[in-house]
Amino acid sequence: xxxxxxxxxxxxxxxxxxxxxxxxxxxxxxxxxxxxxxxxxxxxxxxxxxxxxxxxxxxxxxxxxxxxxxxxxxxxxxxxxxxxxxxxxxxxxxxxxxxxxxxxxxxxxxxxxxxxxxxxxxxxxxxxxxxxxxxxxxxxxxxxxxxxxxxxxxxxxxxxxxxxxxxxxxxxxxxxxxxxxxxxxxxxxxxxxxxxxxxxxxxxxxxxxxxxxxxxxxxxxxxxxxxxxxxxxxxxxxxxxxxxxxxxxxxxxxxxxxxxxxxxxxxxxxxxxxxxxxxxxxxxxxxxxxxxxxxxxxxxxxxxxxxxxxxxxxxxxxxxxxxxxxxxxxxxxxxxxxxxxxxxxxxxxxxxxxxxxxxxxxxxxxxxxxxxxxxxxxxxxxxxxxxxxxxxxxxxxxxxxxxxxxxxxxxxxxxxxxxxxxxxxxxxxxxxxxxxxxxxxxxxxxxxxxxxxxxxxxxxxxxxxxxxxxxxxxxxxxxxxxxxxxxxxxxxxxxxxxxxxxxxxxxxxxx
Numbered sequence: 001x002x003x004x005x006x007x008x009x010x011x012x013x014x015x016x017x018x019x020x021x022x023x024x025x026x027x028x029x030x031x032x033x034x035x036x037x038x039x040x041x042x043x044x045x046x047x048x049x050x051x052x053x054x055x056x057x058x059x060x061x062x063x064x065x066x067x068x069x070x071x072x073x074x075x076x077x078x079x080x081x082x083x084x085x086x087x088x089x090x091x092x093x094x095x096x097x098x099x100x101x102x103x104x105x106x107x108x109x110x111x112x113x114x115x116x117x118x119x120x121x122x123x124x125x126x127x128x129x130x131x132x133x134x135x136x137x138x139x140x141x142x143x144x145x146x147x148x149x150x151x152x153x154x155x156x157x158x159x160x161x162x163x164x165x166x167x168x169x170x171x172x173x174x175x176x177x178x179x180x181x182x183x184x185x186x187x188x189x190x191x192x193x194x195x196x197x198x199x200x201x202x203x204x205x206x207x208x209x210x211x212x213x214x215x216x217x218x219x220x221x222x223x224x225x226x227x228x229x230x231x232x233x234x235x236x237x238x239x240x241x242x243x244x245x246x247x248x249x250x251x252x253x254x255x256x257x258x259x260x261x262x263x264x265x266x267x268x269x270x271x272x273x274x275x276x277x278x279x280x281x282x283x284x285x286x287x288x289x290x291x292x293x294x295x296x297x298x299x300x301x302x303x304x305x306x307x308x309x310x311x312x313x314x315x316x317x318x319x320x321x322x323x324x325x326x327x328x329x330x331x332x333x334x335x336x337x338x339x340x341x342x343x344x345x346x347x348x349x350x351x352x353x354x355x356x357x358x359x360x361x362x363x364x365x366x367x368x369x370x371x372x373x374x375x376x377x378x379x380x381x382x383x384x385x386x387x388x389x390x391x392x393x394x395x396x397x398x399x400x401x402x403x404x405x406x407x408x409x410x411x412x413x414x415x416x417x418x419x420x421x422x423x424x425x426x427x428x429x430x431x432x433x434x435x436x437x438x439x440x441x442x443x444x445x446x447x448x449x450x451x452x453x454x455x456x457x458x459x460x461x462x463x464x465x466x467x468x469x470x471x472x473x474x475x476x477x478x479x480x481x482x483x484x485x486x487x488x489x490x491x492x493x494x495x496x497x498x499x500x501x502x503x504x505x506x507x508x509x510x511x
Contacts, residue, residue: 271376
């Protein structure tokens with residue numbers, strides 16, 4: 001069941017009403033009943049994709065819950081054995097369903113031995129709930145959280161439907177205790193959550209899905225499109241993946257907030273980052289912090305010298321690439337992101353000597369808006385460069401994109417020379433392959449769609465600027481009544497128009 005579907009627009013209000021109908025009654029067992037309602041809703045939500053795969057998530061829940069119980073009161077060595085068992089079972093399931101065929105094909109290509117392939121469907125959200133469940137096992141092993149004895153409470157922690165399929169990847173200490181509280185209806189929380197969910201739906205339906213039409217066509221056959229089209233498609237993909245994933249996070253956080261629960265923030269205006277390191281503090285925060293706490297720091301982090309730190313960074317980002325998908329272009333994307341971080345740290349490490357030698361004022365540079373804007377643009381360019389590998393269907397296709405982009409200046413010169421003959425509209429059509437008269441017209445995407453996409457991106461950018469440091473829902477409440485309701489009706493109109501088409505699956509559902 002997609003968030004951006006009519007089914008969910010029926011499902012969530014039903015659960016909302018049932019949940020608060022129970023919590024409103026101050027009875028002895030009201031919290032237990034509300035937990036069962038949410039757990040049943042979560043199982044139903046997940047079963048809408050494939051009921052057969054419910055046993056996988058139940059197995060993950062059972063293994064990590066029992067492991068936590070067994071670790072209680074044991075020695076550190078015994079705990080380590082139990083944790084190893086939990087890791088093997090959970091990561092083994094993840095490996096078989098997501099990575100086995102990839103490694104089998106790679107092994108078969110490098111050796112004369114052929115491993116059998118299995119035609120299995122990738123369970124939706126398996127990477128997310130596996131990491132969340134393993135986070136609990138590791139926390140219990142470390143002693144940072146107490147063992148959860150209540151199975152229903154723990155099962156709800158792993159399967160809570162707003163964030164089950166695509167995060168945020170929640171931490172035990174933050175989310176698990178919230179299920180033990182009887183949440184009463186709170187008008188401010190509910191309206192704030194619904195507004196955030198509506199904004200997330202706008203990102204998905206009005207921005208991401210519209211950009212996806214162009215991106216999918218161009219990246220589906222990059223060799224057939226001019227450099228200008230590839231450049232626009234790369235920019236549109238940067239917008240698409242941000243709006244698609246942060247839109248899901250906003251809907252998840254908003255729906256959870258409306259039910260009384262606080263999920264962690266997953267994005268913090270990442271395209272306003274002034275460095276690659278800063279970008280990864282703002283992008284998919286739940287995964288970044290998970291990998292930092294459970295992989296980077298155990299590997300030694302930055303405690304064992306600069307060289308070891310660089311190796312650890314490369315390992316973490318390679319794992320991040322594989323986490324996103326079982327394909328070499330995802331691995332290449334992860335390695336490239338790690339290499340960017342290492343290069344940036346090298347510049348910071350050795351560049352500081354240059355700054356100190358020539359007495360440049362770092363404080364002055366921080367206050368310089370022109371410098372800040374330049375840093376943001378350069379960071380965005382590097383991020384988009386890496387996104388090419390992420391979006392391309394293969395490493396080969398990624399290099400096709402780069403090879404064609406090299407010819408962009410010459411291509412633009414040709415378009416400029418033809419401008420008097422073709423006019424502005426005609427030149428735009430040729431550059432971006434819009435309309436029936438061009439060589440490779442993009443179905444369902446013309447000048448009007450291009451204008452709508454840019455208008456949506458501008459609206460998105462303005463909102464991002466205004467809400468970088470404050471909660472957008474709070475700012476909306478400060479606006480005049482007429483302006484607020486005009487905004488609400490505008491959002492509803494755009495979202496409903498998007499719902500009239502077939503719902504487009506969220507990108508991160510495949511991870």
